[in-house]
Amino acid sequence: MSERALENLRSIVLDFDIDNAEKVAKEAVSQNVDPLEAAKALTDAIREIGDGFEKGDYFLPDLVCAAEVLKKAIPVITEEIQKQGKKSGSLGKVVIGTVFGDIHSIGKGMVSTLLYAAGFEVIDLGINVKSDAFLDAIKEHRPDILAMSALLTTTAMEQKNVIEGLKKEKLRDKVKVIVGGSPINQEFADSIGADGYGATAPDGVKVAKSLLGIE
Amino acid sequence: MQKGFKRNFEPLKILTDSQVEQIHAASLNVLEEVGFKFESEKALKVLEEHGCTVDYQTMIAKIPASLTEWAISKTPSSFYLKARDPEKSLRFGGNTLYFFNSAGARYVDIDTGTVTMPTLEQNNLGVIVSDALDSVNAFPSYTPYFEIEGVPPVMSCPVSCAQRHRFSSKPSRGAQPTYSYIWETMIAQACDAQIMGCVEGAAPLSLAEDPCNAAFHYLEAGFPIYIASGSIMGGSHPITIAGASVSHNAELLAIIVFxxxxxxxxxxxxxNFVTAMNMATGDLNFGTSxxxxxxxxxxxxxxxxxxxxxxxxxxxxSNAKIIDYQLGAxxxxxxxxxxxxxxxxxxxHGGVTAELAYNPILAIIDDDIANTIGRIVEGFNVNDETIGLDVIKQVxxxxxxxxxxxxxxxxxxxDYMPKMFDKTGYKEWVENGRKTVIDKAKQKYEEIISTHKPLPLDDGQDKEIDKILKEAEKFYKKKGLI
Known part of the structure; x- marks a missing residue:
């Protein structure tokens, strides 16, 4: 019974079955499946999609739809993990968002999904995020990494404003900062004092892992 | 006034009349039932006064179909854009075809494809080349480069606008971000010219505060407006061409109403700037069907x-990184x-490496393409003289x-005889050093920058532009943006 429930969880991700995600997760809980194993089945499946995306076997709609499945299924499993007093492991915690003045979400969304698929806990603040909102999220969630996206030349400097804010709040040495987006390059990332830069979404994940010393 | 090209045949139609009606009706329906987000209270008030149902919390205005139809009827089928040189003014509309310069964030080396930050001098030379090309009729905002070495990002639009007015007498489009419209309006007025204002939406179905403010500002100056809502099919618009047509149509109609x-x-x-998404990377697929x-x-x-x-x-x-077959194709x-x-x-003219880069040498090659296209749309005359039946009989x-x-x-x-494309015979081509179209365009570039003299501004205008830029810098410093 438990194996079939785990297989069903895996299938909803690989079949991009958003409609049945919550139902299948609830069924797994009602069948007393270990919630940590349930969470692993889901994250292993989305990791498979993430790996396939990097190889060119899967494409963006696959990645995004798989992430949507997890958004529906994971809260059910997480609730059960907490109820049973267990702890789920992750590679690290990431706060991510597109900076103030910029409403581009696609690149940021890709990085967010791939980070999640790689095993990070991701707190996605969305788009047009003000500097103060980034700082508040860092105080609240104490992430290992702050990831910021900017697609416009005119908003790229907002990444610097956030980094300056971190310094003022004495938070800079508490979090690694990675930046990305069309107008960003390594030179720019260095100039604003970021710790890392990713030219593509998969690069962003590699940089995040490398900054935390993960192979 | 620049005459551009006159299309002398009916434009190609790919939709039936009922399909056009269907897309229009669906667009009106979206605006009535979903509405459009205007991130400006001032804008929402104007729309409410004209009969829109406004939710100030969500900033969404639901637009009655009758108001949209009224706005379409109020929008003229043609308008005049006054350049600082009257001979370079434009009249948009009808069957006239003009060409706009393209742009890129940075300068691309023509031989290696390496992209670097352009200097102010490279920026100015790019403008001078386009001023010299007959088929470039006007410049968009932040053209030819979005970024200029040593210029703070927030000053890039006003500085770019100033240099276009200094090094070309052709008209420009203004920009909208971060109050740039204030300085660009002042620059144009200092040159006794108009610019096309810019009001660009953010798909899906929204207009940020900057373009709302830009709309009020540019319209108060009496300028015509360029509207847009750049989008990606599969991202901010539906993946289907029909669905994306409705979304895009609704967005532009909402801006027209405003x-x-x-x-x-x-x-x-x-x-219209709606591209399909590259589903492997999330980037834009340029030049696709x-x-x-x-x-x-x-x-x-x-x-x-x-x-x-x-x-x-x-x-x-184009997604091409260098001037090659892919770029042209x-x-x-x-x-x-x-x-x-x-x-x-x-x-x-001149855009390469997606939106990342620009080179004036490509603009020179594109001049031939623009002239060829222009010649095609002008069609040909059919009359006794052009048929020349007597000549056919005589021969x-x-x-x-x-x-x-x-x-x-x-x-x-x-026929239009391209100036850059090689039309020589093989032997002549070998004897002349096997020159490619790029070699010829490089030569032309050198010739233009050493001989072309744009119509200068008078001293007073030049000083006034300096004053406006200084004022802009002071303004942005005060706001902590520099």
């Missing part, structure tokens, strides 16, 4: 049904389909037309 509510009768040119079909459908609806002037940006860029079909389907303005089965008066009279106008 503009006509502020100042009825204002001239507007509506841009979906973009072309979307543009052609848009052109048919806006040119023939709404009768509002239209701009197409599909041919502005991505840009040309898009520009051609735009021209055939009724565009009044096509963005073409019969054994003579030549080369010596006829008809050939002498018409050979220059019946």
């Amino acid at each position: 503009l006509q509510c502020i100042r009825p009768g204002s001239g507007v040119i509506a841009n 979906a973009t072309s079909l979307h543009q052609m459908a848009f052109n048919q609806i806006w040119h023939s049904y709404y009768k509002i002037p239209i701009n197409n940006t599909g041919s502005a860029f 991505e840009k040309l079909p898009l520009a051609m389909s735009s021209a055939l389907s009724g565009a009044n303005l096509i963005v073409l 019969g089965a054994s003579g030549t037309f080369l010596s006829s008066r008809q050939t002498r009279n018409f050979w220059k106008t019946e």
Whole structure:
């Protein structure tokens, strides 16, 4: 019974079955499946999609739809993990968002999904995020990494404003900062004092892992 | 006034009349039932006064179909844009076709494809080259480069606008971000010119505060407005061309309603820049069939049904990193389909490496493409003189037309002879050093920058621009943006 429930969880991700995600997760809980194993089945499946995306076997709609499945299924499993007093492991915690003045979400969304698929806990603040909102999220969630996206030349400097804010709040040495987006390059990332830069979404994940010393 | 090219045949139609009606009706439905987000209380108040149902919490205005229809009827089918040199002014609309310079964030080396930050001098030379090219009729905002070495990002639009006015007498489009419209309006007025204002939406279905403010500002100055809502099919618009046509149409119509509510009768040119998403990377797929079909459908609806002037940006860029076959193969079909389907303005010259880069040498090659397209849309005359039945009879089965008066009279106008493309014979090509189109364009570039002198501003105008830029810098410093 438990194996079939785990297989069903895996299938909803690989079949991009958003409609049945919550139902299948609830069924797994009602069948007393270990919630940590349930969470692993889901994250292993989305990791498979993430790996396939990097190889060119899967494409963006696959990645995004798989992430949507997890958004529906994971809260059910997480609730059960907490109820049973267990702890789920992750590679690290990431706060991510597109900076103030910029409403581009696609690149940021890709990085967010791939980070999640790689095993990070991701707190996605969305788009047009003000500097103060980034700082508040860092105080609240104490992430290992702050990831910021900017697609416009005119908003790229907002990444610097956030980094300056971190310094003022004495938070800079508490979090690694990675930046990305069309107008960003390594030179720019260095100039604003970021710790890392990713030219593509998969690069962003590699940089995040490398900054935390993960192979 | 620049005459551009006159399309002498009916634009190509790819939709039936009932399909046009269906897209229009669906667009009205979206605006009535979903509405459009205007991130400005001032804008929402104007819309409410004109009959929209406004939710100030969500900033969404639901627009009655009757108001949208009214706004379409108030938008003129043509408008005049005054350049600082009256001979360079433009009249958009009808069957006139003009070309807009393209742009890129940075400078691309023509031989290696390496992209670097342009200096102010490289920026100025780019403007001078386009000033010299007959087929470049106007400049968009932040052209030719989005970024300039040593210029703070927030000053890039005003500085770019100032340099375009200094090094070209052709008209420009203004920009909208971070109060740039204030300084760009002042620069144009200091040169006794107009600029096309810019009000660009953010798909899906929203307009940020900056473009709302820009709309009020540019309309108060009496400038015509360029409207746009750049989008990605599969991302901010539906993946289907029909669905994306409805979303995009609704967005531009909402902006038309907003503009006509502020100042009825204002001239507007509506841009189409909707590309399909590369589902492997999330980037834009330039020069593909979906973009072309979307543009052609848009052109048919806006040119023939709404009768509002239209701009197409599909041919502005290519995913190619250097000037190669891919670049031409991505840009040309898009520009051609735009021209055939009724565009009044096509963005073409100089853009490469997606939106990342620009080179004036490519603009020189694109000048030949623009002239070829322009010549095609002008069509040909059919009359006794051009048919020349008497000449055909005279030559019969054994003579030549080369010596006829008809050939002498018409050979220059019946065809466009490209200036950069190689039309020599093989032997001559070898003897002349096997020059490529890029070699010839490089030579032309050197010739232009050493001989072309743009119409200068007078001393007073130049000093006034300096003053405006200093004022802008002070303003942004005070706001902590520099």
